[in-house]
Amino acid sequence: MEATISKTIEKAHDICQQQGARLTEKRKRVLSVVLTAPGPLSAYEVADLYRERFDQSLSVMSVYRMLNFLKDNELVHRLETTNQYLPCSHISCRHPHEIPQFLICDKCRNVSEIGIRREVLQELSANIEGSGFKLAEQQLEFHGLCEQCQSS
Template sequence: MPADIDQIIKKSQEACASTGAKLTSKRKNVLTALLTSSIPLSAYEIVEKYKNQFNEALPVMSVYRMLDFLIQEKLVHKLETSGQYMICAHITCDHPHEMPQFLICDRCHTVKEIGIKKQIMSELERGIQSTGFTLSKKQLELHGFCEHCQNKPR
């Protein structure tokens, strides 16, 4: 869980304002629900966490719309293989981000986000284009076991 949620929310509000968007109170609460989770959450898990954390019911379709907004504003990522959502690891950075790559632990479900260097992504794209294939999404999700889980008996 991030150390200073208030600072992250403030930075997120500023980022939204810089694009002419608004981080409404409900969007902020969805973002907070994700910030206070140690693992990615599905929209239905966010609905439940929202209800417990803010004592307010929220329709799942509203959560999906809010998540779409948060993704558009580059505050949240969607893990395509699981349909879950997580906070961008670079949510408070001021520098341009590299292409995200997600290392997903199949045991404890933690996710580590790392960037793919532009040179590597360009090489991948050239190789893919040479086959006649066109990418619709540029995101890598790799499954395995985190360092902590590697040291646990199975």
């Protein structure tokens, strides 16, 4: 697993370089915390795990700034409804992806990232904007029960 994390962080470094951004050591460490978590994390949880893993404290404000950097460079996603962060499941891919959407289980808190075709989202956006409403984000989050929780 450690080798997979290292390769993912190397790919993240390359992505940042291509975009003219700098993936500093602390940002890499924050990304590794998010990558190794079993589920989405709040900034406070990231700060706690960072301190445990690296024996070094980071203020929550610093963690938020780093998470926003990672989000802006499409390395992590922020779940708006829960204010938590999770890694993009496509960091290591080399092909274009659909717009990510999230299925959030309200029982076990598991989150799945799925893609939605751009055409579908464009049509939805056009319908929304036709009503006079201006969208700030196109991310959709669906809450419900995952397959495992439905059967238990």
